[in-house]
Each structure stands twice: as C-alpha cells, then as structure tokens.
Amino acid sequence: MDQWIEEPGRDPGDLRELLVRAAEHAAAFRASLPDRPVRPQADLAALREAFGGPLPPGPTSPEKVLAELVAAAEPGLMGSPGPRFFGFVVGGALPAATAADMLAAGWDQNAFNAALGPAGIAAEEAAAVWIKELLQVPPSASVGFVTGAQAANTVGLVTARHHVLAEAGWDVERRGLGGAPQIRVVVGDERHATIDRSVRLAGIGTDAIATVRADRNGAIDVVDLERVLASGAGRPTIVCLQAGNVNTGACDDLRAATQLAHEYRGWVHVDGAFGLWAAVSPAKRHLVDGIELADSWACDGHKWLNVPYDSAFAITSRPDAHATAMSYTAAYLTGSGATTGGADYTAESSRRSRGFAVWAALRELGREGVTGLVERCCALAQRFADGMRAAGFEVVNDVVLNQVLVGFGDDARTDEIVAAVQRDGTCWLGATTWRGRRLMRISVSNHLTTEADVDRSVAAIARIALSRA
Numbered sequence: 001m002d003q004w005i006e007e008p009g010r011d012p013g014d015l016r017e018l019l020v021r022a023a024e025h026a027a028a029f030r031a032s033l034p035d036r037p038v039r040p041q042a043d044l045a046a047l048r049e050a051f052g053g054p055l056p057p058g059p060t061s062p063e064k065v066l067a068e069l070v071a072a073a074e075p076g077l078m079g080s081p082g083p084r085f086f087g088f089v090v091g092g093a094l095p096a097a098t099a100a101d102m103l104a105a106g107w108d109q110n111a112f113n114a115a116l117g118p119a120g121i122a123a124e125e126a127a128a129v130w131i132k133e134l135l136q137v138p139p140s141a142s143v144g145f146v147t148g149a150q151a152a153n154t155v156g157l158v159t160a161r162h163h164v165l166a167e168a169g170w171d172v173e174r175r176g177l178g179g180a181p182q183i184r185v186v187v188g189d190e191r192h193a194t195i196d197r198s199v200r201l202a203g204i205g206t207d208a209i210a211t212v213r214a215d216r217n218g219a220i221d222v223v224d225l226e227r228v229l230a231s232g233a234g235r236p237t238i239v240c241l242q243a244g245n246v247n248t249g250a251c252d253d254l255r256a257a258t259q260l261a262h263e264y265r266g267w268v269h270v271d272g273a274f275g276l277w278a279a280v281s282p283a284k285r286h287l288v289d290g291i292e293l294a295d296s297w298a299c300d301g302h303k304w305l306n307v308p309y310d311s312a313f314a315i316t317s318r319p320d321a322h323a324t325a326m327s328y329t330a331a332y333l334t335g336s337g338a339t340t341g342g343a344d345y346t347a348e349s350s351r352r353s354r355g356f357a358v359w360a361a362l363r364e365l366g367r368e369g370v371t372g373l374v375e376r377c378c379a380l381a382q383r384f385a386d387g388m389r390a391a392g393f394e395v396v397n398d399v400v401l402n403q404v405l406v407g408f409g410d411d412a413r414t415d416e417i418v419a420a421v422q423r424d425g426t427c428w429l430g431a432t433t434w435r436g437r438r439l440m441r442i443s444v445s446n447h448l449t450t451e452a453d454v455d456r457s458v459a460a461i462a463r464i465a466l467s468r469a
C-alpha cells in the first residue's frame with residue numbers, strides 16, 4: 001500500500017518542499033567545501049553498510065528517503081567540486097550550470113529528438129554553436145552531447161570507421177567488420193587509455209593500433225608519425241591525436257600531424273578532453289594551432305568548462321557521416337517532424353537534457369569568463385610548480401597547461417606522500433606512473449581555486465613530504 005501517497009491532504013504532485021530541501025542540502029555541501037577536509041570522512045565499507053540492507057518491502061515517504069540518502073551519502077562525499085581538489089582532471093560545477101542541471105532533473109525532459117524534448121534540443125543547438133565558436137572548429141560541424149570524453153572518443157571513432165571504410169567501398173553499417181578492409185588506428189604512445197577502449201568498442205580491436213613515439217613532454221613525434229603512416233600506406237587509416245596529455249598537459253602538433261595524416265587519406269580524431277579549451281586563450285591558443293583541420297574532436301564539459309557531471313561533446317566535421325554512423329530510425333519516428341540532432345549524434349536513444357547545463361555554463365561565463373577560467377588555471381598550475389620547486393621538489397614535466405607532475409625521489413616514497421596528503425585533507429591529488437616513475441599528479445581545473453588555495457596546498461604537501469625525509 002502506497003501509504004505516503006495516501007496521507008490526508010497530501011498532493012503527490014507537489015514536490016516543492018522536497019526539491020527545496022534537496023537544493024538546500026546541495027547548497028550546504030557546496031558552501032562547506034572551502035573549509036571541510038577534501039577527502040571523504042567515511043570509508044567505503046562504512047558507506048556500503050549505510051546504503052546496504054534488504055530491499056524495503058513497501059514504500060517510504062520521499063522526505064524520509066531524502067533524509068536517509070543525505071545521511072548515508074554525506075560522509076562519503078568527496079570534495080571534488082571544491083577549490084583544493086587537484087586529482088584526476090576534475091572541474092567544479094559552476095553555479096548556474098548546477099542549478100540548470102537540477103532543473104533538467106526536475107523538468108525530466110528527454111532530449112531524444114525535437115519532437116519529444118524541443119527545449120532540450122534547442123539548448124543543445126545553441127550551446128553547440130557557442131562551443132564551436134570557442135574551440136574554433138568549423139561552424140558546420142555536428143555536435144553530439146554525450147556523457148564524457150570516453151563516449152565522445154567512441155562516437156568519433158565509429159564515425160571515422162564509417163568514413164574510412166566507405167572510402168574503401170565498404171558499407172560497414174550494413175556489412176559489419178567481417179571481411180572488411182582492415183582499418184589501422186595510428187595513435188601516440190601516450191594517448192589516453194580511453195582511446196584503446198573506444199577502438200575495442202568500435203570492433204576494430206587493439207591489434208589494429210600502431211603507435212607513434214612521444215616527444216620529451218608526451219606529445220606525438222611528427223617525424224615518427226610519418227614513418228608509421230608510410231608503413232601502412234593504402235590501408236583505411238584513423239589517426240588519433242591528443243590535445244592535453246592526461247599526465248603532462250602536452251598537446252600534439254595538430255597542424256603538422258593532421259596535414260600529414262590527410263596526405264595519407266587518414267581520418268583525424270582529436271582527443272581533447274580538457275586540452276581543446278586551450279583554444280579560448282590567446283596565450284595558449286598556439287598549443288592547439290591547426291585544431292580546425294581535424295575530422296572529429298572529443299571534448300569534455302565536465303572537466304575544464306566546469307559543467308556538472310556528466311557532460312561532453314562528440315564533434316565531427318561531417319554531419320552526414322556522423323548521423324549515418326550513429327543514428328537509427330523506426331516506424332514510430334517517421335513523420336515526427338524532428339530534424340537531425342539529439343540522439344542521432346550519440347550512442348544513446350533516450351537522453352538527459354545535458355544542453356541546459358552547458359548552455360547555462362556558457363551564458364554564465366561568456367567568452368571572457370571561459371578564457372579567464374582557462375588562463376587562471378594555467379597560471380595556478382605554474383604557481384603550483386614554482387612552489388613545489390621552491391620547496392625543493394622536482395617538477396618533472398614542462399608545465400604548458402594545467403597539469404603538473406612532481407617527483408619525491410623513489411616510487412614508494414612518492415606513493416606514501418600522496419597517500420598521506422590525501423589523508424591530511426587539506427587538498428586531494430593522485431599519483432601516476434609516467435616514463436617508468438611514480439609521480440604526484442596535479443591538475444588545476446576548477447573555477448573556485450585561488451592563489452591562496454594553491455599556496456595552502458603547497459605548504460601542506462611540503463610539510464608532509466619533509467616530515468618523511
């Protein structure tokens with residue numbers, strides 16, 4: 001029996017109090033971020049216990065469910081939207097984008113197509129125009145709003161697969177890959193691991209991957225690219241370039257590499273999960289010079305644009321190929337009046353209206369705000385590097401963007417220091433293995449981070465590291 005619905009005087013359609021309460025919890029958490037320990041308070045075992053237990057036999061009132069959820073989750077929340085979270089590559093969520101995303105849940109709109117979710121589609125279309133303008137990719141490009149750069153890489157590679165096989169006279173959508181001309185995927189030694197997963201998901205298989213040497217900061221070596229391209233000339237070829245090495249921030253020479261790849265009739269996909277945003281900064285724009293020449297791009301909203309999770313863009317220079325590779329049709333869709341867009345550019349059918357939050361983030365920041373965000377994060381990363389050097393530690397990479405790698409001597413000591421910094425709670429960052437060494441990896445990607453946050457974090461890291469000397 002649905003007891004809570006039966007409560008006298010209760011209107012089950014009236015969510016006001018519940019949503020206000022939820023918003024208050026979210027706001028209180030966000031307000032606490034500058035002062036609370038960045039790490040969660042509870043460990044996973046305690047959180048499993050708090051969430052676990054038997055399936056309730058009957059209903060619970062929404063108010064009670066909300067209270068239970070907050071009680072179970074709060075101790076396990078990571079301060080990742082806060083100003084001293086430097087782990088992975090994680091942006092904080094901007095205020096208007098956060099509110100827009102809460103509305104997206106409240107409005108519960110399906111951005112499948114314009115017949116079903118016209119407002120969500122219109123927001124995506126407007127945001128897509130602005131994103132293309134900011135990233136300086138062709139205005140005619142198609143944009144799919146997807147969950148993350150992983151999904152955007154997959155959409156890019158599936159579209160690339162369509163194109164290079166069509167060029168070879170093979171209809172992969174109809175015939176599949178069995179018996180198809182063998183595709184080759186040329187990637188840098190230091191591509192992001194999601195590229196390999198996308199290659200697998202596209203059915204191409206990782207045996208098809210040919211790797212190109214990386215230069216000293218982790219960008220592709222264009223001379224070696226020519227060697228690799230020449231060795232497989234004539235085969236359908238996809239070249240995956242990178243803007244923003246996840247360890248060092250290094251960006252491939254997009255202009256030279258794309259021109260070369262096109263000479264070999266390759267499709268060029270750029271994984272620019274965070275690094276593509278260098279395009280908005282006059283000071284950093286040279287890092288992605290030639291961006292507009294590529295054939296597809298993957299870029300996150302939830303990293304450097306500071307849109308709440310999840311949000312990313314699968315962009316291609318060929319809307320027809322994009323839609324042919326990704327879309328489907330069905331009898332119930334014919335005559336709906338919907339134009340191409342929405343789900344046609346993604347691997348999803350029903351979809352959250354992600355465009356609201358992206359649109360809100362871009363309106364909130366404007367061009368100057370996006371540029372300022374990127375340039376501030378880069379300057380703060382440089383400040384981090386300077387601070388670590390001044391404290392006597394080794395900065396291993398060329399800090400070209402927002403990523404900093406720090407060495408503390410041997411691997412075990414580095415891991416121990418990273419773990420101790422995480423426990424300390426002043427800030428949070430992770431470790432990585434780069435060029436055979438364990439290193440502390442710092443990413444500055446949040447609009448809230450200030451110089452004081454960086455200085456406080458440097459001081460905490462130095463205190464912890466020196467106490468273990």
Ligand SMILES: Cc1ncc(COP(=O)(O)O)c(C=O)c1O
Nearest residue numbers: 089148149150192194246271273
């Ligand atoms: C270069 C690069 N590509 C792809 C990804 C995957 O992005 P997401 O987790 O948003 O799917 C990342 C994440 O850090 C990245 O840095």
